[in-house]
Amino acid sequence: MNYRERIFQQEGESFPGKTYVEVVLAPAFHEAKNHLLQPMMAINKAHLVMLREQELLTDTEAKAIAQALVGIEMEELRHSAYTGQFEDLFFQVESRLLELAPDVAGNLHLARSRNDMGIAIYRMVLREKLLVTLESALYLKEHLLLFAQEHAETVMIGYTHTQQAQPTTMAHYIMAAVDLLSRDIKRLLNAYRTCNRSPMGAAALTTSGFAISRERMKELLGFDELVENSYDAVCGADYLGEAATAIQLAAINLGRTVQDMLLWCTQEFSGLKVASPYVQISSIMPQKRNPVSFEHMRSLLSSSAGNAQTVLTMMHNTPFGDIVDTEDDMQPYVWKSMSVLEQMYRLMACVVGTMEVNKAGLLERAKGSFATVTELADTLVRTDHLSFRNSHHIVSKVVKEAMAAGLKADQISLELVNRAALDVIGKELAITAEELRLALDPVHFVRIRKLPGGPNADEIKRMIQERTATLQAQTAWLTQEKQEREQTWKRLDQIIADWSVG
Secondary structure (H helix, E strand, C coil), X not given: CCHHHHHHHHHCCCCCCHHHHHHHHHHHHHHHHHHCHHHHHHHHHHHHHHHHHCCCCCHHHHHHHHHHHHHCCHHHXXXXXXXXXXXXXXXXXXXXXXXXXXXXXXXXXXXXXXXXXXXXXXXXXXXXXXXXXXXXXXXXXXXXXXXXXXXXXXXEEEEECCEEEEEEEHHHHHHHHHHHHHHHHHHHHHHHHHHCEECCCCCCCXXXXXXXXHHHHHHHCCCCEECCCHHHHHHCCHHHHHHHHHHHHHHHHHHHHHHHHHHHCCCCCCCEECCHHHCECCCCCCCCCECHHHHHHHHHHHHHHHHHHHHHHHHCCCCCCCCHHHCCCCHHHHHHHHHHHHHHHHHHHHHHHHCEECHHHHHHHHHHCHHHHHHHHHHHHHHHCCCHHHXXXXXXXXXXXXXXXXCCHHHCCHHHHHHHHHHHHCCCCCCCHHHHHHHCCXXXXXXCCCCCCCCCHHHHHHHHHHHHHHHHHHHHHHXXXXXXXXXXXXHHHHHHHHHHHC
8 A cells, every 4th residue: 555545545535634624624614603604694694685686586586595594503503513514614504505495595696706705704703803802992991091090190200221210100101001002992993994894796706797786785784885896805815914913013012011010010119019809829928919910911912912923924925816825724813813902901901990009109219219300400400591411410410429328319418419510510509409309309390291291190181081082982983883783783684584484
């Protein structure tokens, strides 16, 4: 027995080969029955309605096919296993329809192809998952805004290059995260709009010679627009790439905030305390309160970004045509990456919404930090009319001497400042002790930074108010979109139900 005969003996000599079933067909069938069955049936119903309205089917034919569609046992299909009797779920459903309406069900495939139908199914699945993800993103945004409102005056040190930089507030940091999330939401919304376009009517590649209505299919399936060019309709995969890119960037962005918060939970920072439902203990060290919820978020967000990158990698160097690479094998990676991101949005909202902030400790650290000395340099410009560069040199010398003497920033004296000034500009300064105290006060530092986007509490509250209004508008849009989709399916099901008994 040669090697070919051994393979045939193991795999079989007719479709499908055993290993092909194991590694490709069975997994694809499993994903299809869980994700694709509902939109597949919706397309069957919509196509039937359109064919009858275009008088490509008679009333009698339409009634028989409607009865067959109603007669499909959906739960039976959802629990079925891949047997190899049919190539995929599409042919299994078609076979069942032919059993229920043997003389006419074959006409349901008039003027359509698995090509346009498959892409429509994928777009319908993706748009629903995008809506779920957007809902969770808006949920997180709501809770971040509430958290920011609570901490508009919680002074803390801001960091650049991982080093203490300037005083800011917890709310100022959180509002930056809100704006970052808002841009991610905008990208997901754009991905939704790109996705929500109908390819139906493109058929295999070039439309059809039958007088079907692509516009009516768009309406029946709840799409906003057509993918007009029929070649583009079945070959373009950038709707997937745009979603994957938005997901990947959103996961990376959220992961950066998670990393900061995990660091702030350490005893050394002592800034945050995660609530008990989201910490775990050590099996050996009784004192431990491990903020593992943040650790899980960090790793799972990386997995989301990785699965999104897989989508883009699988698209890379594929021909611009109808091809399997962008279909059954790729789609689960999009779904998985989006599902993880959506879950992390909800978990982040819970963890942030329940954690405690060490306000007193953060303020005390800011008072003793040299992060305030930017304002001292600015103050010398105002009080003594120095150039900023000379002022910077004086303050730099003050900081070095204070650190050498083991002083904290709020222990810097007027005498020390004047001594540095004598060395740099050859004279003492006009700044008073009270002005020096204010210049080194982190609360004062934050209060006077009231330019647009600054940490001043009133400015933070203005930003919260504006972002909250945007959130409300986005939430209203999402609610309307979900309601419209639900009504679309109800209308379609009602038409088919009426025809099946009419």
